[in-house]
Amino acid sequence: MRRVFISVLVAMCSVSAFGQESHSLYMEHEFNHFDRYAYQKQNRFHTSVKPYQMRQVNATVNADSIYRIDVNGKIPDILLNRSWITYKRDDFEFTIDPLMNFELGRDADYDNLSWVNTRGFVLNARLGKYVFVTSDFYENQAKFYDYRRGVVGNTKTIPGQSSYKTFKDDGYDYAWADATVTLQPDEHFDITFGHGKNFIGDGYRSMLLSDVAANYPFLRITTDFWNIKYVNLWAQFQDFTKHYDYGHPHDKKWGSFNYLDWSVTPWLNIGFFEAVIWANADSLGHRGFDINYANPVIFTRPVEFSVGSSDNALMGLTGKLTLWNNHVLYGQFIIDEFKLENIKAGIKHQFNKSDSTIQWGWAANKWAFQVGYKTFDLFGLQHLDVQAEMNVARPFMYSHIDHISNYGHYKQPLAHSLGCNFREFVLIGRYNYKRLFLEAKHIRAMHGRDVAGQNWGNDIFKSYTNRQQEYYNEIGQGQKVILRNTSAKAAFLINPRTNMNVYVGFTRRSEEADGSKNANNLITFGLRTSLQNIYYDF
Numbered sequence: 001m002r003r004v005f006i007s008v009l010v011a012m013c014s015v016s017a018f019g020q021e022s023h024s025l026y027m028e029h030e031f032n033h034f035d036r037y038a039y040q041k042q043n044r045f046h047t048s049v050k051p052y053q054m055r056q057v058n059a060t061v062n063a064d065s066i067y068r069i070d071v072n073g074k075i076p077d078i079l080l081n082r083s084w085i086t087y088k089r090d091d092f093e094f095t096i097d098p099l100m101n102f103e104l105g106r107d108a109d110y111d112n113l114s115w116v117n118t119r120g121f122v123l124n125a126r127l128g129k130y131v132f133v134t135s136d137f138y139e140n141q142a143k144f145y146d147y148r149r150g151v152v153g154n155t156k157t158i159p160g161q162s163s164y165k166t167f168k169d170d171g172y173d174y175a176w177a178d179a180t181v182t183l184q185p186d187e188h189f190d191i192t193f194g195h196g197k198n199f200i201g202d203g204y205r206s207m208l209l210s211d212v213a214a215n216y217p218f219l220r221i222t223t224d225f226w227n228i229k230y231v232n233l234w235a236q237f238q239d240f241t242k243h244y245d246y247g248h249p250h251d252k253k254w255g256s257f258n259y260l261d262w263s264v265t266p267w268l269n270i271g272f273f274e275a276v277i278w279a280n281a282d283s284l285g286h287r288g289f290d291i292n293y294a295n296p297v298i299f300t301r302p303v304e305f306s307v308g309s310s311d312n313a314l315m316g317l318t319g320k321l322t323l324w325n326n327h328v329l330y331g332q333f334i335i336d337e338f339k340l341e342n343i344k345a346g347i348k349h350q351f352n353k354s355d356s357t358i359q360w361g362w363a364a365n366k367w368a369f370q371v372g373y374k375t376f377d378l379f380g381l382q383h384l385d386v387q388a389e390m391n392v393a394r395p396f397m398y399s400h401i402d403h404i405s406n407y408g409h410y411k412q413p414l415a416h417s418l419g420c421n422f423r424e425f426v427l428i429g430r431y432n433y434k435r436l437f438l439e440a441k442h443i444r445a446m447h448g449r450d451v452a453g454q455n456w457g458n459d460i461f462k463s464y465t466n467r468q469q470e471y472y473n474e475i476g477q478g479q480k481v482i483l484r485n486t487s488a489k490a491a492f493l494i495n496p497r498t499n500m501n502v503y504v505g506f507t508r509r510s511e512e513a514d515g516s517k518n519a520n521n522l523i524t525f526g527l528r529t530s531l532q533n534i535y536y537d538f
Contacts, residue, residue, distance in 0.1 A: 025052045025063070026531040027199055027211055030430075030439055030491065031499045036376045036385070037061040041266040041322040046229040048261050048271055048318055048330075049222070050199040050211075053190065067435055067496045083124075083497050094125035097498045099138060103526035110145035114522070117141045122498065122531065134194075135179040136531065143171040147509050147520045148536055155411040156240065160534050162214055163240075163410070178215045178532075190222040197532075198233060200259055200273060201318065202330035203389050204426050205416050207368045208273050208316050209257060211533050213412040221296060227263040232296040234289075237277075237409035241461045252280035253404055255414075256293035261318070271318035273334065278311040279404045312336070312400040312407065326376045334415075336366035336397055361473040363457070363464060368393035368420070387428040395421040395448065395457025395473045396464040406460045413460055417538050421458040422447030423475055435493040437501070443485040443537055448478035449513070482512040485537045499530040507536075 025034065027050045034052060037060045038045040045060065057063050069080050078084055083095035099120035106113055120138040127133065140161075144152060148159075157163050158174050167173035180194030197211040198220065218235040239251040254277070261271040281287055316334030323329070372389035397420035398407035407414045418424065424445040431438045450458045455467050456478030467473075491503035503526060510519040 025054060025057060026499075027051050027197075027533055028499060028530045029204065029533055030437065030489070031493065031496075031501075031530055033066050033496065034061065034063065036383075039322065039328055039374075039376065040325050042325075044227060044263040044266055046224075046261045046263065046269070048200060048202050048269070048320065049229055049231055049259070053222075055184075055187075067493060069435075080495055081497070082495075091128050092126065094123060095497075097122050097529075099136065099498065099529045099531070100500075101140075101526065101528040103524055103528065105146060105522055105524040107146035107520055107522045109520060112143070112145045114145045114148075114524075115143055116526070118528075122529075130184050132182040132184065133180070134182075135177070137175070137177040139175050141167050141171060141173050143167075146522045151538060157214065157411050159412065159417075159536065159538070160212060160214060160532075176215060188224050190220075190224075192218075192220045192222070194218065198235075198257075200231075200257075200271075201332055201370070202320055202328065202374075203332070203370055203372045203391075204387060204428060205370065205389065205391050205424075207332045207334050207370045207391060207393065207415050208259075208318070209275070210413075210415055210417075212417045212535055213408065213414055214410040216409055229261045231257070231259040231261075233257040233259075234294070236280075237414075239404045239408075240411040241403045251404055254278055254280060254289055254293075258296070267322045269318075269320040273314075273316035273318065275314045275407075276311050277400070277405050277407060279402065310401055310405075312405040314398075314407065328374045330370075330372050330374070332368075332370040334368050337364045359471045361471050363396055363467050363470055363473050366394055366397040366399075366420075366464075368397050368415070381431075383430075383432045385430045387426070387430075389426040391416060391422075391424040391426070392475065393418070393420040393422055394475060395477060396467065397421075397457075398460040399457070399462060399464040401463055401465055403461055403463055408460050411461070417535055418445060418447050419458055419460045421456065421475060421477065435496075437489075437491045437493060439487075439489045439491075441485075441487050441537070443483075445483040446476055447481055447483065448476045449481050451479045454478070479513055483538075484508075484510045487537065500528070501530060502527050 034057050038047050038052065038057065043060045045056065054063065071077050071080060083097050085096040087094055099122055101116050101118035103116040104113055105115065118138055118140045120136065123135045125133040152158060152172065158172060162174040162176040164172040164174035178194065178196035180192050180196055182190060182192040184190050195217050196215050198209055198218065199211045200206055200208040216235050216237050218233055221232040223230040235255045237253050237255060239253055255275060257275045259271060259273045261269055263269050276293055278290060279287065314334055314336050316332060318332050319330065321329040370389065370391045372387065374387040376385050378384045378386050393416060398413060398415060400406050413419050422445055424443065427442045429440045448456050448458055450456050455462050457467065457473060458478060485507065487505060487507040489503060489505035491501040494500040494502065505524045507522045508519065510517060
């Protein structure tokens with residue numbers, strides 16, 4: 001029996017790995033192998049919708065050829081280029097690969113080592129011509145003796161991943177998974193049902209919909225026609241603001257999102273975004289999914305008014321300007337609520353700060369924006385890429401009348417990790433030579449922290465009706481905090497199929513508030529597969 005199993009395994013591994021069993025690509029920032037091709041303006045690629053679809057990437061570049069190493073022998077080829085287990089027939093194919101993150105870290109301010117022990121697998125399969133399946137599973141134990149420990153303690157979740165149970169007194173034990181089933185009947189439609197994340201935007205952050213929070217169940221319909229990509233997304237989220245005993249389900253809420261990206265010219269894209277969040281249970285009991293938001297070709301803001309609801313509705317715009325192929329300007333603007341006369345008063349105040357009689361800074365003037373620039377092959381040096389970005393959010397942005405209808409999930413925002421009431425600047429430099437990847441990143445943010453039980457507009461999980469003042473609200477109010485996060489990382493890519501790599505990194509994080517400064521220095525190294533973005537730069 002053992003010989004039969006080994007023979008079958010060898011046969012499966014010997015089949016060609018370069019099929020189209022994968023439907024979509026992962027969104028990891030450090031190993032964005034395809035961006036330099038997707039952003040070439042002649043391709044008119046809709047780069048603001050992530051994850052990318054494999055068929056559309058392959059129309060611009062052969063995804064399997066990037067970073068491939070020619071080696072002799074099947075075993076070296078599997079270890080360095082291909083999926084570990086592969087099976088292929090005309091009507092069915094699949095691949096299975098191991099997932100891991102074995103990390104050690106040290107912060108000089110702590111006596112113990114930080115570590116992460118992650119084991120898992122990823123399955124990609126094609127059933128017939130039109131059905132694709134993806135499933136990832138991660139089992140984790142971790143101990144954080146560094147700045148991450150405080151955030152985990154405050155949110156009761158591992159950022160972007162899952163809730164946890166205690167492991168050996170001061171550690172964390174948690175599992176998380178994502179899985180999707182996709183029907184792709186033709187080149188125009190793509191219907192995906194699953195549990196995972198979505199991202200709208202061209203930046204490192206997104207002020208519309210990001211992958212900061214944990215996975216969630218969703219149904220996504222993507223329509224491609226002419227020079228337009230149209231995304232309809234419905235999702236269910238969990239509210240963690242109330243504490244329940246173990247075994248009691250958390251409160252649920254729903255989200256409906258529509259996004260249209262139009263390639264106006266080869267060098268200009270504009271997009272239109274809207275979202276509505278509503279509680280699963282209203283004041284009368286169970287509400288559930290509201291069928292009024294199921295129509296995929298209608299603006300949801302008028303629907304919200306027509307049903308007489310107080311749901312949390314947001315609307316936004318995106319833009320991308322591509323110059324000379326390698327230079328990209330991008331931006332986002334999103335509003336929650338506003339009154340034009342109060343915005344005019346705020347503008348007037350900026351030019352006449354001595355005028356204290358006008359009512360500027362209305363609390364319900366809730367908006368956020370992003371402006372950014374990225375370039376590839378800077379100074380003609382191949383694979384030297386730079387990105388600069390500014391993100392701004394007004395106080396109380398993304399919050400709502402009741403705590404459950406905020407723009408968040410699993411005690412984390414659905415947009416920016418800082419929530420609101422902040423200004424942030426991000427600068428990233430990346431360079432790779434063959435399979436050696438280098439990254440340097442600096443983030444500086446100023447945000448206003450809520451203190452002493454007061455609501456100054458930093459916590460999106462608080463009702464904005466319980467605020468300190470109606471007018472004169474400005475970014476940074478409350479306890480002003482200056483946050484700096486500087487990091488450098490070197491990684492060697494072992495296998496691009498799962499971005500398996502060995503790495504070493506250094507992070508310096510400092511926080512200044514009320515004249516005091518707290519700084520941490522963390523060194524990490526390990527072996528990992530990098531498919532998902534895990535944000536620890538808070």
